[in-house]
Amino acid sequence: MNLGTVLCLPIVLASMGIAKQNPSEAQNQKNIEICTQNLLAIGKAVQAYHNDHGDFPEWLSELYPKYLQDANLLLCPADKGGGKAIAAFNADPKMSVSYGYQFHPEYREGTQKNRAVYGDVIPLARCRHHANQSFDCLNLSFSFKVFRSSEIWQSTPEDMYGTPEKAITALEAGLQRQTNSGRLSNHVHSALTRLYIEVGREKDADNTIDRFKSIMDPNDARNCFALAEMLEMVKRDEEALPVFEKLAGQYPDDYLVLNKLAEIHWKVGNSKLAKEYHLKVAPDSELVGKLVPDFSAIDLDGKPISLQQYRGKVVLLDFWAVWCGFCLREMPNIKKVYDIYKDKGFDVIGVSLDDDEAELMDYLKENSIPWRQIFTGQGMESPLALQYKIEGPLVPWLIDRDGTLISSDARDAALEYLVEEAINDKSENE
Numbered sequence: 001m002n003l004g005t006v007l008c009l010p011i012v013l014a015s016m017g018i019a020k021q022n023p024s025e026a027q028n029q030k031n032i033e034i035c036t037q038n039l040l041a042i043g044k045a046v047q048a049y050h051n052d053h054g055d056f057p058e059w060l061s062e063l064y065p066k067y068l069q070d071a072n073l074l075l076c077p078a079d080k081g082g083g084k085a086i087a088a089f090n091a092d093p094k095m096s097v098s099y100g101y102q103f104h105p106e107y108r109e110g111t112q113k114n115r116a117v118y119g120d121v122i123p124l125a126r127c128r129h130h131a132n133q134s135f136d137c138l139n140l141s142f143s144f145k146v147f148r149s150s151e152i153w154q155s156t157p158e159d160m161y162g163t164p165e166k167a168i169t170a171l172e173a174g175l176q177r178q179t180n181s182g183r184l185s186n187h188v189h190s191a192l193t194r195l196y197i198e199v200g201r202e203k204d205a206d207n208t209i210d211r212f213k214s215i216m217d218p219n220d221a222r223n224c225f226a227l228a229e230m231l232e233m234v235k236r237d238e239e240a241l242p243v244f245e246k247l248a249g250q251y252p253d254d255y256l257v258l259n260k261l262a263e264i265h266w267k268v269g270n271s272k273l274a275k276e277y278h279l280k281v282a283p284d285s286e287l288v289g290k291l292v293p294d295f296s297a298i299d300l301d302g303k304p305i306s307l308q309q310y311r312g313k314v315v316l317l318d319f320w321a322v323w324c325g326f327c328l329r330e331m332p333n334i335k336k337v338y339d340i341y342k343d344k345g346f347d348v349i350g351v352s353l354d355d356d357e358a359e360l361m362d363y364l365k366e367n368s369i370p371w372r373q374i375f376t377g378q379g380m381e382s383p384l385a386l387q388y389k390i391e392g393p394l395v396p397w398l399i400d401r402d403g404t405l406i407s408s409d410a411r412d413a414a415l416e417y418l419v420e421e422a423i424n425d426k427s428e429n430e
């Protein structure tokens, strides 16, 4: 088993939801509205079905035609696949359905357990076809309300309950019930820890972690990962380190674990070790430490641009696209680092792998992206993507003042640490 596979599955599914599709913003809003109405109609039909049968249907197709007369209500307008399920075991056996049904035979038991802890605010049916930078799924809850959430709905219970305080009260009660059933969940403890910190109840956060530690299975990788993350949340980094290190021993290639180790070592000041862990997970690491060959292109303003122009600066050569959800989520981080270090010798070059110029321009304007962009309209066939053998967006290359590649995966927390180090390197040499 690869821990990353276990932990990352929802993220992979989410990224599939962020597949290449770029209707206008107005069309997106309209699709969300129609989809919301669909979900509410499905909710009504499920309710009627439940009144007759005393239970939920095994599949949503059972609602048709008696409880749901219009089969189109099972299709989301944003679903390019026309109701084809992402995974075979999720596929409705009778009809094309855009919605992920959380109560089908394989999911029923797990969902039932979640209901026992969280209540009827949890998703009954989910639409993944509107994923953007602010949410992954549109959900119909068991209480027949529509709400937005991330793929892992457990991680933002405040979206379901309304406020952090209400979520805390509900989860505390849920945890009580869960203890009685003897089942243990990382998510509840993690969410509670985070919410306690958010509302300033640090002591309760610490107690939640200690309680989790005393009842968790120390041989369960997911429990260990959750524990280490909680410890990190309350800044008990020295305690989190050995837990992550033990996991790294079990899963020496796991991206999430090695990334976490890099982050914590950076935080506690072991930058050498941090970088070693970071480079273990960065793709194309054989290019690291080598001179990046120069390119010559024309930027969006029609001016010639090359790497050579940036010699003497630390530069992020960022291969990205507006249709890449993960790229857009990373953008605030790049902006933050840019604002801190732009006057100290850091710059960014965006290489857009989009093919729609109007959409790119809209995004750059709406989000006030200040750095230069290279765009040819050839998408993945753009000359720079071909020159550097870039196979997709979300490839941030960090290049030092001499033109040498520092990292081919400079993002999240690593970006700031790596930029800071590269900037300071120079100061020390002066």
Ligand SMILES: [Zn+2]
Pocket (backbone or CB within 6 Å): 031, 035, 076, 077, 078, 079, 127, 128, 129, 130, 138
């Ligand atoms: Zn939808």
